[in-house]
Amino acid sequence: MSEEYRELGVSIPIGPFHPALKEPIGFRIWVEGEKIVKADIRFGHNYRGIELIGARRNWIQILYLAERICGICSWSHQFPLAQAIESLMDVRPPDRANYIRVVVGELERIHSHMLWLGVLGHEIGFDTLLHLTWGVREKVMDALELISGNRVNYAMATIGGVRRDITEAKRDILLRKLDDLLKGVETLRDIVLTHKLVLLRTEGVGRYDRELALRLCLQGPMARMCGIRKDVRQDEGVAAYGDLGFRAIVARDVVGKDGCDAYSATAVRVAETIQSINLVRDALMEMPPGPISAFPKPIVALTRASKAEGEAIGRYEAPRGEVIHYVRAAKSDKPKRWKVRAPSLINVYSTKWVFPGHQIADAVVIAAQPDPCIACTERALIVDLDRGERRVVDHAYLTELSRRKSKEVMGDV
Amino acid sequence: MFEPLSIILYALAAIVFSLFFGLLFMGVDRKLYARMQSRIGPPILQPFYDVLKLLGKEIVRPRGASPLYSLAPIFHVATAAALAAYVPFGLKSPLSHYGDIIVIIYLIALAAFAVVLGGAASGSPFSSVGSQRELVLIVSIDAPMLVSLLTLAWLSPGFSVFSLEAISKHPPLFSENPLVRVLGLLLLVGVVMWYIGDIKVGITEVEEAETEIAGGPLAEYSGPNLAMFEMGRAIRLFVGASLIVNLFFPQDLSIFLSLQGPLLEFGNVCFHLLKTFLVVFLAVTFHRTMFGRLKISSVASLYWKYIIPLTLVSSVAAIVLRSMGVI
């Protein structure tokens, strides 16, 4: 800790392990009484070296590795990777595959946003909201299980399309489930957006402004709560979003003004959940017949991909914002380089600017506001704030750190 | 009337009684809370298991904790126990001759101070923030309680001593005079808000705030020390509700049934427990299902802007009306 920080007085660690956090990340806030005067964020507690592991696996294998970057949005990493590989090979997936991609992607968004809403309830001590929301959320999980055969890791995307079709029978069950779900979500929306306590705890908390949001390049719902209509689905028309006439929601569409605060973030996410339900329904109804993949067999895709050369990116709007996957290929069945840029990296870091001036009680709301996904965020680069240097952490360095730590601990005993 | 020894035995029995029903109500509260959220919830006896298990664990003292760290839990549970001996539970309380209602108030505040002390002594940043919050809370909730009690005493015809019995004889909510009934209702709000602030659930759960400050003053406590805080909390949960029942709904069974002797006394205790449970259900379980936690600043402004003026207004009204001879 540098001198400048030490002078600031009482510091409260929120993390790396803290009841408010579901994943390890280190927030440290300096307080005067209840007021936060400075905040600092440390990443790197959940680094797994996925990109390196990916470089040792072939094009088909890394699809499932990408799926496991994040515990919640498995589709949001698998899909842009598949997209990137497709554009390397210059292949277009068939229309039906594009519609199924929308269905899976939007179902995932619904479950992620509802999970966030529950977490918000938990953070403000409103556990009833948590349990009711997650009770409704089970319906989405069932829907995803029905389509893909698993609740969280759907394994749906593949190079050139999707892996499983949605049959007529499944479509009918899905439509019925969606009706139930819509009713539940609408009830929740009416409760959450008017509940006095939620208002007291979220309004004006974690307030950005439009300029700050633009300067920090906020992503996803965090940008949209500031009135920036930015969404890869709308801007790029990936998958079938273009056909479905998708238009992103910003806070003023829901609550009349761009509050840039946690309340706007809540409103945007709840409205997006309902929008997603409607998108899924539209996609299911308008789905054209045809094949679901450009390649008859995955092994053919793998062979073709092994001949590709060059570099490509895949973009997708994950529930938290824009995900970018970059791949470089050199006529091999393995990627030469695979790089992932997850939205939480930007969104979580941006909270550093909004912590000061708030109360300690707001800290958890601010930390939760971007829906931080630490597992997505952790990449190989550590920015050492104390010394302001950047350094890539390698195995030798980590071992060295670990040894040093052991020595310290031993010295204490 | 009572020999000292029998008073002591009676007081011990009252303490065990309050502890038992406090823990039981905590269990029922957790169960119903869970059911309202569509969960199964813990077994009803879970608080008993918790306390027993904690009592059997080793004592861990954080490095840098001051000696007060180990004294605070004892202090807390002792005050809570004394409290249990002062508040009637359908029968006369064991120590009813040795103090009035002010003693009860200060015992309750003392119990809360023990938590502050413990938190401040444990030397963790979470605990010290929690202790500060607890202090703010004590300052906020005790004022409306004191004003309400004074007014209640003032409202009861024979305004002589601040004794619980005197107030219980003339519950304002059931007076013939409609003005007194209205005043009684306002005071009930004040006292219930005090109760909510005292046991810290729902909107006033600021001091432990698990997701913010990881348990506040109790963050560093474990084993028997934590068990003592838990027992103290159980007693306060029961005694607080019991106090509300005594102040506002003191009727005994004799208004419904014509029972005699020990049967009547037994019936009274059961009836009292039922009323207490209803208070706990509405003020604790239902309330914490409906709301989450406020910020400490909102809690303070809730009490200072609304609850304290409310009780003050009813107090002034009571004095004015009384001097005008309307009530």
Added chain:
Amino acid sequence: MGLVSWIVRNLFSRPMTNRFPKTPPVPVPEGFRGKLQYDPEKCIGCQLCVRVCPTQTIKFLPEEKKIAFWVGRCVFCSQCVEVCPTGALQMSKNFLLASDDMHDERYMGGPARRRGMER
């Protein structure tokens, strides 16, 4: 429906939780991806499954020209099932795979069950 009516209704209805293992598990839908099943008779030893498995669960046994696997490493992606030309690999609906013994029989697949599988 407001919050109050919702929670009061919850109070008088059954909890959502399924008391597994006291009650049977929630049924899984068609196409569920559970434990891998292997039929050595059908296997022609083409090794495609070995090539695509992202977790390197599957080992090729050169003498028998068959495969063996240890389900503990499997992530149920079903990619091997998709590439297998003869349908020797299938996914079952069995997901009750928790055990405190990593050498549990349920985890082993293939003719030479344990060979080289425990890492």
